[in-house]
Amino acid sequence: MSKDLQYYERRQAAVIRKRIRSRLDALLLTQAADIRYLCGFTGSSAVLVFARQGPAFFTDGRYTQQAGEEVAAIQTIVSEGSPFLRALQWIKESKVRTLGLDFAHCTVSSLHQVKQQVGKKVELRDCSGMVEGLRLIKDAEEIARIRLAIKLGSALFPTALKHIRSGIRESQVAAEIEYEARRRGAEGMSFETIVAGGARSALPHGRASRERLPQRGFVVLDFGVILTGYCSDMSRTVHLGKPDARARTMYEAVLRAQLAAIKRVRPGVAVSAVDEAARSVLNKAGFGQFFTHSTGHGVGLEIHEAPRIAGKQRQKLQPGMVITVEPGIYIPGEGGVRIEDMVLVTERGCEVLTPTTKRLITI
Ligand code: ZN
Ligand code: ZN
DSSP states (O other), X not given: OHHHHHHHHHHHHHHHHHHHXXXXXXXXXXXXXXXXXXXXXXXXXXXXXXXXXXXXXXEEXXXXXXXXXXXXXXXXXXXXXXXXXXXXXXXXXXXXXXXXEOGGGOOHXXXXXXXXXXXXXXXXXXXXXXXXXXXXXXXXXXXXXXXXXXXXXXXXXXXXXXXXXXXXXXXHHHHHHHHHHHHTTOSEESSOOEEEEGGGGGSTTOBOOSOBOOXXXXXXXXXXXXXXXXXXXXXXXXXXXXXXXXXXXXXXXXXXXXXXXXXXXXXXXXXXXXXXXXXXHHHHTTOGGGOOSOSEEEOSSSSSEEEEEOTTOOOBOXXXXXXXXXXXXXXXXXXXXXXXXXXXXXXXXXXXXXXXXXXXXXX
């Protein structure tokens, strides 16, 4: 805890600076990932308020012990009823005039409650993305945790290979991956495991179904684990049976696109340039129209966070960002290929964090 404490204190200090710079008397946070990031709490019922008199953490009676063990450097208030209402009451008593809220994650009813509880005189301001903006750049502690999540995640690939064969259900392969993840200590999967065989490999989000893997064709695997709160995310595509020339061409095009995009990853480069690098390789190879999603996304406490690695996004890469690079091609009725690594933006360029081989594996 003592080692972690400095990270939480540093992150809290950054939020306090943002609150002051935005001239807010208080900032109310409800997103679980933001709260975990700022004070270490891993439960689900919590509200965090940064006010002039200091930060305060609100939870309910089910989490008294957990909050005592986990919440770092913040006074804790255990409410009898809803922690959200208790926090609003506290804000009201604190004579707040400007209150920042994460509008992007506010429901209509919660906004209604805020207005009702704190009164009409309080000015509400949209602070969407304020904490996510901090979470964009991972500190040393986060990078260490992400590395461990990736290590566990990539260790599941050999398990998947052991079970992939024609005739097995996609869901059975997913079950083996997920069982092994839990056995190795994962807190959970970071999203629903994708195992998509044959023509189903052309579905970019082909969740493992009851379908059986075919005699021949691609199998797209996309999975990740959560370990100490942080997500991993990787995709590999293998081939059942000997790949024909067309399949090889598809695979090589995606691999070249992925490598070209990784090559562009360095501080100061616009995320759109990374997307463009992948897209231009696939365009030249004649598969451009089949690359139907963006090239990647940030990963951290959440599986999809900023930045989005897509065209038209002007955001520039900075050291400490952790992103995925995952171009793919999906030909309806035929099949698809995706290759995805997690990449850390370093001072001078980048480091590919996913250690798994990208040569085409035939089963
Ligand atoms: Zn993925
Ligand atoms: Zn991804």
